[in-house]
Amino acid sequence: MRTGAEDRDALQDVYRLTSAKLFGICLRICGERSAAEDVLHDVYLTIWRRAGAYEPGRASPISWLATIARNKAIDWVRARGARPAHPVEEAALVADPSLGQREIVERDQESQRLHDCLDALDERARDAIRTAFFDGATYVELAERKNVPLGTMKSIIRRGLLQLRGCVDDA
Amino acid sequence: MTPDAPDPDMTAAELALGLLDGEERAAALRRVLADPDFAREVEDWRQRLAALFDDYPEVTAPESVAARLAQLGQPTASSPSRRARWPIAAMVTAIAAMLALFVILRPTPQIVAPPHRVMVASLMMSDKSAAVPAMVDVTTGEMRVGGAAMAPAGKTAQLWMIGGDGVPKPMGMLASSGPSRMMLPMEKRHALKAGVMLAVSIEPLGGSPTGLPTGPVVASGKLSLA
Numbered sequence: 001m002r003t004g005a006e007d008r009d010a011l012q013d014v015y016r017l018t019s020a021k022l023f024g025i026c027l028r029i030c031g032e033r034s035a036a037e038d039v040l041h042d043v044y045l046t047i048w049r050r051a052g053a054y055e056p057g058r059a060s061p062i063s064w065l066a067t068i069a070r071n072k073a074i075d076w077v078r079a080r081g082a083r084p085a086h087p088v089e090e091a092a093l094v095a096d097p098s099l100g101q102r103e104i105v106e107r108d109q110e111s112q113r114l115h116d117c118l119d120a121l122d123e124r125a126r127d128a129i130r131t132a133f134f135d136g137a138t139y140v141e142l143a144e145r146k147n148v149p150l151g152t153m154k155s156i157i158r159r160g161l162l163q164l165r166g167c168v169d170d171a
Numbered sequence: 172m173t174p175d176a177p178d179p180d181m182t183a184a185e186l187a188l189g190l191l192d193g194e195e196r197a198a199a200l201r202r203v204l205a206d207p208d209f210a211r212e213v214e215d216w217r218q219r220l221a222a223l224f225d226d227y228p229e230v231t232a233p234e235s236v237a238a239r240l241a242q243l244g245q246p247t248a249s250s251p252s253r254r255a256r257w258p259i260a261a262m263v264t265a266i267a268a269m270l271a272l273f274v275i276l277r278p279t280p281q282i283v284a285p286p287h288r289v290m291v292a293s294l295m296m297s298d299k300s301a302a303v304p305a306m307v308d309v310t311t312g313e314m315r316v317g318g319a320a321m322a323p324a325g326k327t328a329q330l331w332m333i334g335g336d337g338v339p340k341p342m343g344m345l346a347s348s349g350p351s352r353m354m355l356p357m358e359k360r361h362a363l364k365a366g367v368m369l370a371v372s373i374e375p376l377g378g379s380p381t382g383l384p385t386g387p388v389v390a391s392g393k394l395s396l397a
Binding site: 010011012013014015017018019020021022023024025027028037040041044045047048060061062063065066067070071074078110111112113114115129130132133134136137138139140142154155157158159161162164165168 | 178179181184185188189190191192216217218219220221222223224225226227228229230231232233235236237239240241263264266267269270
């Protein structure tokens with residue numbers, strides 16, 4: 001029978017290995033530290049409760065955890081209804097590149113392929129898709145930020161995504 | 172591109188990326204539930220886009236969150252019963268183990284020795300109550316199975332592998348409590364491949380007397396590459 005202490009140790013291991021990456025995600029999307037801390041806490045509670053939903057062999061564990069963090073942070077932003085003006089700058093200011101966890105994020109082949117394919121898109125599509133991913137921005141928000149009609153933004157992104165899929169799957 | 176051509180339908184990508192909101196998002200989520208092909212497409216997009224997680228900068232997380240989480244495993248009056256909690260803790264352990272391996276095994280050009288080949292399986296209990304993690308290092312033959320009290324008193328839980336020939340081959344006995352660790356001999360290591368089924372049967376103490384499972388199968392799952 002497992003002890004409570006063993007259980008805690010396992011979660012602390014997960015935390016030690018992943019918290020800088022997941023906090024980076026929460027901070028970038030939430031745009032403010034105190035909210036990002038609350039979301040991060042919520043992320044690990046979810047991992048604790050939903051660990052059974054993780055299917056080994058499907059996605060890498062770090063991708064699974066990162067997806068949970070990104071979704072939770074997006075939920076927080078959307079529930080609040082407004083977005084801070086400069087989320088990017090604050091996240092960049094507090095980024096600490098001297099961390100010992102960097103080996104987790106070095107690019108493997110698959111990752112390199114996606115990045116190459118993104119680079120091959122025209123600038124507007126690439127920029128919009130990256131912003132959608134990193135900031136968790138919707139079509140409506142992207143159209144407002146870039147000051148283009150919603151339909152135009154949708155077209156740019158849809159065509160970009162189609163090209164991206166073709167490129168990644170062909171490589 | 173012609174300006175008048177209709178946009179391609181990229182709803183799966185739009186959902187995975189988080190571009191949709193309101194009714195559009197709700198409709199896409201309903202489609203995930205109703206249409207398995209669409210659900211698979213969304214999952215494929217998630218996996219394609221997962222490469223972008225590399226680009227988020229890492230930021231040291233505050234100590235306060237770790238401290239709050241440290242309280243989690245503490246037994247309190249309101250915590251769920253031990254029985255309800257252990258499979259979840261076991262899965263967290265499995266994730267921790269795989270993350271540690273993920274870091275170690277991540278291919279880097281500097282590594283001279285070949286990396287260890289590791290396979291994992293999630294052994295689903297036959298009553299679907301929990302999944303027990305199993306990992307095997309094919310290079311060293313070390314096999315680990317998460318703790319789970321599967322056998323009733325006076326019986327033992329025995330682990331089997333079933334490969335392409337369909338014949339179960341004994342791998343070892345599981346501990347009556349806590350995680351199990353065993354070393355596999357060379358000939359069994361060679362047979363470990365993705366798709367090989369692992370199964371646990373309930374046997375008399377000391378293991379099956381016949382060399383084949385004699386009792387009910389209580390958990391099973393397929394091996395896949397870690």
